[in-house]
Amino acid sequence: MSRFQVKKVAVLGAGVMGAQIAAHLVNVKVPVVLFDLPAKEGPKNGIVTKAVEGLKKLKPSPLGVADDAALIGQANYEEHLEQLRDCDLIIEAIAERMDWKLDLYKKIAPFVAPHAIVASNTSGLSITKLSEALPESIKPRFCGIHFFNPPRYMVLVELINTPTTSPEVLDQLEAFVTSGLGKGVVRAHDTPNFVANRVGIAGMLATMKEVENFGLSFDVVDDLTGKKLGRASSGTFRTADVVGLDTMAHVIKTLQDNLDENSDPFYASFGTPAVLKKLLELGNLGQKAKAGFYKKVGRDVLRFDLESEEYVPGGQKADEVYGRMLKKPAAERLRLLRNSEGAQGRFLWAILRNSFHYAAVHLATIADNARDVDQAMRWGFGMKQGPFELWQEAGWLDVAKMIQEDIDAGKALSKAPLPEWVFKGPVAEAGGVHTAQGSWSASAQKFIARRALPVYERQHFPEKLLGETSLPDFTTAGTTLHEDDSLRVWTLEGADRAPGTGVVIASIKTKMHAISPDVAEGLTLAVDLAEKDYEGLVIWSGDEPFSAGADLQAMLPAFMVAGVSAIEGAEAELQNTMLRIRYANVPVVAAVRGLALGGGCELAVHSARRVVHMESYIGLVEVGVGLVPGAGGLTYIARRAAENAATSTGKDILPFLTEGFTAAAMAKVGTSALESRKLGYLLESDVIVPHKDELLYVAINEARSLAKGGWRAPAKRLFPVAGRSGIATIKGSLVNMRDGGFISQHDFHIAGLIAEVVCGGDVDAGTLVSEEYLMALERKAFCALIEHPKTQERILGMLSTGKPVRN
Secondary structure (H helix, E strand, O other), X not given: OOOOOOOOEEEEOOOHHHHHHHHHHHHOOOOEEEEEOOOOOOOOOHHXXXXXXXXXXXXXXXXXXXXXXXXXXXXXXXXXXXXXXXXXXXXXXXXXXXXXXXHHHHHHHHHXXXXXXXXXXXXXXXXXXXXXXXXXXXXXXEEEEEEOOOOOOOOEEXXXXXXXXXXXXXHHHHHHHHHHOOOEEEEEOOOOOOOXXXXXXXXXXXXXXXXXXXXXXXXXXXXXXXXXXXXXXXXXHHHHHHHOHHHHHHHHHHHHHHOOOOOOOOHHHHOOOHHHHHHHHHOOOEHXXXXXXXXXXXXXXXXXXXXXXXXEEOOOOOOHHHHHHOOOOHHHHHHHHHOOOOHHHHHHHHHHHHHHHHHHHHHHHHEOOHHHHHHHHHHHHOOOOOHHHHHHHOOHHHHHHHHHHXXXXXXOOOOOOOOHHHHOOHHHHHOOOEEOOEEEEOOOOEEEOOOOOHHHHHOOOOOOOOOOOOOOOOXXXXXXXXXXXXXEEEEOOOOOOOOOOOEEEEEEOOXXXXXXXHHHHHHHHHHHHHHHHOOEEEEOOOOOOOEOOEOHHHHHHHHHHHOHHXXXXXXXXXXXXXXXXHOOOOOEEEEEEEEEEOHHHXXXXXXXEEEXXXXXXXXXXXXXXXXXXXXXXXXXHHHHHHHHHHOOOOOOOHHHHHHHHHHHHOOOEOOOHHHHHHOOOOOOOOEEEOOHHHHHHHHHHHHHHXXXXXXXXXXXXXXXXXXHHHHHHHHHHHHXXXXXXXXXXXXXXHHHHHHHHHOOOOOOOOOEEOHXXXXXXXXXXXXXXXXXXXXXXXXXXXXXXXXXXXX
């Protein structure tokens, strides 16, 4: 199969989804042009221009860097259809009206390139019916491509073929969406609302029905159905507000219009809930209308009361006993909920039973296999486990009997019995739908393995479901070179590895991957092992975060016993580890995913190269606990400022220092890998990877590439600093911030110490200093602050509540 290259994409429709899809394409450096109707007044591209400008204001931001909105090309159907000829992929994302979509297809068909893929981002309309408006030449290259909102953050993309879609086209698109866009692909059947929305929206409707049955309030339900249940923290009703109640109503209507009692035995529960009808009637469409099931008034969050049609005080929590129940092992958890006397417990069992029941009854028609259902619910609805996973973990046949007993007793939403395959045959014998051989296909009546497309060879450790025991586990895979409680040093290289080749991997094991003295010692050992007999080292962990920073809790006992001298010694060791990594005789690559804060950021910036997942959040945040970065972070800022100034015609270092100082003093964190690059924590030479599961593959290749390119550690050299005049300038602006009430006196004190370090202390501007000299200043400032009562208040506050203390 020849490689499908996407040089340019067209997105048709500049609505909420179309504009955000275009934004994500820009995030991953894919050129894109966004189309819409010509404006009736003003410039013809007015509709698109307004949509692109709106992207900058959306929260959470659809753009990695707001300024990149300018990279979205703007076009309209009247003047610019010729531009489609240059596009390799055309994504249609206009309103969910079959007639409008068909009319648009007829309009664009003459301008579609002979090789281009055309895909509709419909959330549930029939892809086969849509394809009927296309010429025969385009039909093999047409399919559905369903992104989930917001497309930058939601992992799921459903691909839906028609009877005429070329299998090769679907494989090509899956490869691009996976590796190029960083998404998880589920191939759905062309049935109403596909997989995730079919199961997920049916589940939300069932939940709303059970809410009425048990008489619970929205806030209590959201407390029960959020993180405690292993689902998105927004729960049920907040999720509906975020999605948009009009959007939800449309998806419900798709179910109502395209299904009936014969095609879906749960059809009777698909009626639009009375509360949703009333909110739609009032125009309270959720978050975008600033009112839906919830409404924020000042700092208070109110909830809608259907009886009074008013918003009343919210914030009620579920009974604590159910929170404790939900922490029990799966089998015990479900038994406790089912046998619960309280309404909240019985409600939870009811919605779980309904989800198991619905997924089992419809598996044969909506999805190729159970894996697709569970992945769709993980990636599209933010669930920790899909319905089949939880059912399997709790004991397949035991749970099946409980479900069937409720069906027989008339407690379920449908009288439809569980399918025969649930109780008899391979699934019952295996104890569930997910096995080492694959996942159960109810239509094929066999276990089906994952698709073996070349793109998945880039995923050493793909995200796996419970029961998929044939997939490798990063905690035990490969050959272990050293392991203790804090760190594992290992390699994926085989026994036939030639001496001096191959890459060592260091995986931090501590909570939040905090960098303790033991971790620092282990990283030094990893460098030693890599230098001795390998060609590179990658610092990577198979779960998030990369590292939340230095382990303050591990330092406190030594501080209590030996005072500040113990802290100074630990900081010196940590700094030495950073320098050991920076000047290693093999390239050290930091593979960053999720948070890289404080010491985690310092570990990354001292590596030879950074390979970073798009959704990584990097910054020096020590100010939040009343400290300064103490493991070389400020030294890095000073050095980079000097290096950048050296490429300029001016001699003044301060302009190049300002942004780094501000980032550290204000504890700025990049809200994407792209923004982290703008803050200076990533370089242009660093690699940003869209898909989290490709991170290790790319990082290993980077380490090998650097080694094969003749890697040499950078030469140790002195560099100039801004000196006392720079300190005076920075402190002058800090005085204004303090006196204006923007920062506290302690913030002013900390920021002043940061200024002293990054400017090199009490020396003349332009004085040449070493990294070791600046690190000594870091240690001095760090140790002075850790003895300060206000810093101790911040540290203890963070350790006890997890939230920063402002004092």
